[in-house]
Amino acid sequence: MATMNVLEAVRDAMRLEMRRDPNVFILGEDVGARGGVFLATNGFVAEFGEQRVIDTPLAESSIVGIALGAAVSGMRPIAEIQFGDFIWPAINQLVGEAARARYGTAGQRNASMVVRVPHGGGVRGGLYHSQSVEALLAHTPGLKVVAPSTPYDAKGLLISAIRDDDPVVFLEHKRTYRLVRGEAPEGYYTEPIGRAEIKRRGEDLTVITYGLMLHYTLQAAEQVSESEGIEAEVIDLRTLRPLDVDTVIESVRRTSKALIVQEDTPVASIGSEVAAVIADRAFFDLDGPVRRVTPPDFPPMPYSPLQEAEYMPSPNKISYAIRQLIDL
Amino acid sequence: MEIQRYVPTQLRPARQMRADLQQIEQASSLDGVGELRSVGEVSLYGPGEKAELLDLYRQMYLIRRFEEACAENYSKGNIRGFLHLYIGQEAVAVGVMSVLRPGDYVVTHYRDHGHALARGVDTNRAMAELFGRKTGLSKGKGGSMHLFDASKRFMGGHAIVGGQLPLAAGLSLSCTYKGTDDIAIVFFGDGAVNQGTFHETMNLAAVWKLPLLFFLENNFYGMGSAIGKVRAGGTDFYPMAESYGIESVLVDGMNVLEVREVMANAVGKMRAGGGPQFIEAKTFRYVGHSMADPARYRDDSELAEWMEKDPLKTFPSLLLARGAAVESDLEAQRESVHQEVSAAVRFSEGSAKPSPHEIFDDVYA
Ligand SMILES: Cc1ncc(C[n+]2csc(CCOP(=O)(O)OP(=O)(O)O)c2C)c(N)n1
Ligand SMILES: [Mg+2]
Numbered sequence: 284m285a286t287m288n289v290l291e292a293v294r295d296a297m298r299l300e301m302r303r304d305p306n307v308f309i310l311g312e313d314v315g316a317r318g319g320v321f322l323a324t325n326g327f328v329a330e331f332g333e334q335r336v337i338d339t340p341l342a343e344s345s346i347v348g349i350a351l352g353a354a355v356s357g358m359r360p361i362a363e364i365q366f367g368d369f370i371w372p373a374i375n376q377l378v379g380e381a382a383r384a385r386y387g388t389a390g391q392r393n394a395s396m397v398v399r400v401p402h403g404g405g406v407r408g409g410l411y412h413s414q415s416v417e418a419l420l421a422h423t424p425g426l427k428v429v430a431p432s433t434p435y436d437a438k439g440l441l442i443s444a445i446r447d448d449d450p451v452v453f454l455e456h457k458r459t460y461r462l463v464r465g466e467a468p469e470g471y472y473t474e475p476i477g478r479a480e481i482k483r484r485g486e487d488l489t490v491i492t493y494g495l496m497l498h499y500t501l502q503a504a505e506q507v508s509e510s511e512g513i514e515a516e517v518i519d520l521r522t523l524r525p526l527d528v529d530t531v532i533e534s535v536r537r538t539s540k541a542l543i544v545q546e547d548t549p550v551a552s553i554g555s556e557v558a559a560v561i562a563d564r565a566f567f568d569l570d571g572p573v574r575r576v577t578p579p580d581f582p583p584m585p586y587s588p589l590q591e592a593e594y595m596p597s598p599n600k601i602s603y604a605i606r607q608l609i610d611l
Numbered sequence: 612m613e614i615q616r617y618v619p620t621q622l623r624p625a626r627q628m629r630a631d632l633q634q635i636e637q638a639s640s641l642d643g644v645g646e647l648r649s650v651g652e653v654s655l656y657g658p659g660e661k662a663e664l665l666d667l668y669r670q671m672y673l674i675r676r677f678e679e680a681c682a683e684n685y686s687k688g689n690i691r692g693f694l695h696l697y698i699g700q701e702a703v704a705v706g707v708m709s710v711l712r713p714g715d716y717v718v719t720h721y722r723d724h725g726h727a728l729a730r731g732v733d734t735n736r737a738m739a740e741l742f743g744r745k746t747g748l749s750k751g752k753g754g755s756m757h758l759f760d761a762s763k764r765f766m767g768g769h770a771i772v773g774g775q776l777p778l779a780a781g782l783s784l785s786c787t788y789k790g791t792d793d794i795a796i797v798f799f800g801d802g803a804v805n806q807g808t809f810h811e812t813m814n815l816a817a818v819w820k821l822p823l824l825f826f827l828e829n830n831f832y833g834m835g836s837a838i839g840k841v842r843a844g845g846t847d848f849y850p851m852a853e854s855y856g857i858e859s860v861l862v863d864g865m866n867v868l869e870v871r872e873v874m875a876n877a878v879g880k881m882r883a884g885g886g887p888q889f890i891e892a893k894t895f896r897y898v899g900h901s902m903a904d905p906a907r908y909r910d911d912s913e914l915a916e917w918m919e920k921d922p923l924k925t926f927p928s929l930l931l932a933r934g935a936a937v938e939s940d941l942e943a944q945r946e947s948v949h950q951e952v953s954a955a956v957r958f959s960e961g962s963a964k965p966s967p968h969e970i971f972d973d974v975y976a
Binding site for chain 1: 691692693721743744747750751752753754756757769770771772773774802803805806807808833834835836840841842908964965966967968969970971974
């Protein structure tokens with residue numbers, strides 16, 4: 284095992300797959316000599332050449348569209364969108380085209396592509412550098428949406444995503460890039476897409492989360508364990524589409540209480556779907572309402588640091604919600 | 612002495628620009644500010660003209676100093692997030708704004724401090740916005756990339772590259788719809804030209820004859836990408852406007868007077884109902900794309916070459932040489948700018964932080 288941060292895990296996964304499969308190539312803005320805005324492809328031009336690490340003009344719609352075109356001819360492109368906030372110009376290519384490519388051709392062609400998207404807030408990015416973009420993407424049948432939160436998962440899931448024959452949107456929380464370090468094997472391994480993981484065992488309630496919020500939730504779980512002996516089970520969804528319903532339901536049936544924590548706004552979100560699934564499949568096992576911790580239902584994350592903190596869920600807000608649910 | 616009238620609207624390749632600046636000096640024809648009478652030992656500028664010229668200098672110096680103060684306060688942690696400085700490009704914003712009227716709309720991208728200040732946005736409130744304070748232009752919610760002041764018709768910095776272009780077209784549509792001769796101007800960079808929205812808006816503005824001024828600040832790089840890497844047609848963009856049926860002109864973005872004159876010409880045509888215009892200014896950002904960018908992708912010699920044309924050196928020299936100002940005039944301007952910027956920093960430091968519950972304001976009308 285090696286110790287690495289999330290960014291290094293992402294870089295490692297891409298490097299290994301680039302070495303293994305000549306059909307894999309990378310395209311995006313400044314991914315070449317500059318190594319990408321977050322340096323995810325740092326050093327790649329030197330190893331793989333400019334033909335496989337392609338600097339594009341500033342045009343997201345083209346980046347994703349070109350990836351799709353290459354994918355349906357059998358390539359395995361990895362497109363980088365610099366920030367999740369910049370994916371909207373590419374939405375037609377992704378939602379309107381890539382998601383429908385296989386179905387629309389009755390299986391003649393696959394859109395075997397990955398779109399890597401640094402997302403999320405807590406970096407003083409304000410209106411246009413903090414967005415959570417997962418809900419619309421996870422809403423879209425035909426896409427797969429992966430959102431790892433640890434180096435181990437990021438590496439194993441990205442390798443899976445690159446090998447996957449369907450279009451995968453790979454959401455990397457930019458705050459975790461350097462903040463979260465952990466162990467991950469050095470060579471090849473894969474983690475399955477569509478499988479959640481229980482990151483902490485507990486019997487008092489189930490907390491379902493993903494992305495940066497996993498780490499805040501784990502902190503909150505430790506807080507309530509130390510102070511009140513409440514033992515929360517924490518599920519990291521890891522994949523937002525397809526959702527691992529079984530893992531969620533199995534846990535909720537044991538604990539009888541469910542709390543969902545997400546950085547995205549509440550309406551028509553991942554949490555809405557998880558809550559609906561729990562209501563459908565575990566209703567009679569519940570002994571309390573399904574609760575959510577989310578930001579307020581506002582369009583952007585404000586820039587001002589205090590307000591950003593107010594907007595984002597935090598370990599304290601999560602532990603408060605845990606206590607409330609337990610005390611009901 | 613024979614006076615040559617300098618005609619800036621004719622299209623000229625960038626490499627001639629320096630020669631032209633010298634030519635202006637030799638020709639002694641300063642600008643569009645006043646009829647040139649003669650140049651000798653004695654200045655023949657009237658006090659109003661002098662004041663106007665000095666003010667151009669002051670504004671450029673204000674932007675430079677403001678940006679330096681931003682960088683300082685970024686390292687101190689007073690300003691957070693993503694910060695893009697305008698240092699090097701001052702002559703563009705100042706030249707442009709000097710010919711606009713209060714009713715005109717200004718739209719720009721995230722590198723917006725210079726545009727805001729030149730438009731007359733309050734220095735204190737601009738700085739306070741960067742500090743994330745309650746007294747900021749958007750009460751601290753927007754930050755550096757999203758300065759906005761509707762009272763100045765400064766309709767925002769926008770950080771989705773290319774996203775501001777259609778929006779500006781909408782503003783210009785409202786100008787004609789309401790029957791005014793106000794115009795809208797939209798600033799964008801060489802990188803933004805690659806977005807579909809640029810081409811959509813060019814076409815639409817031409818078809819509808821919108822009073823929309825496309826102002827390209829070509830600083831030769833979009834983040835780390837030199838133009839040559841992402842564009843096959845070379846580093847001149849203005850010829851492409853012709854294919855949309857839009858009149859275009861190239862201007863030396865390091866020369867505030869030339870920018871001013873080219874602008875005056877374009878805006879005059881637009882107010883007369885001539886439809887859109889396109890101006891490309893060649894300029895350079897002296898610092899990295901943002902505070903996170905050490906700009907390793909470009910050569911020091913390239914920067915040095917541009918810095919020789921620094922408007923904050925060449926313009927005051929020109930004023931002195933023309934007798935439009937004496938050294939103490941310039942010094943007085945610098946002194947007042949230093950005070951203004953220090954005051955803005957103090958104002959921001961002393962301003963209240965917005966209270967957390969104010970995030971609940973302004974979600975819906
Ligand atoms: C849609 C979108 N894609 C990417 C970015 C990231 N980004 C911000 S500025 C920039 C370069 C823009 O260059 P240019 O238009 O030349 O303006 P300059 O920064 O040189 O003033 C990039 C890639 C963004 N903000 N929005
Ligand atoms: Mg540029």
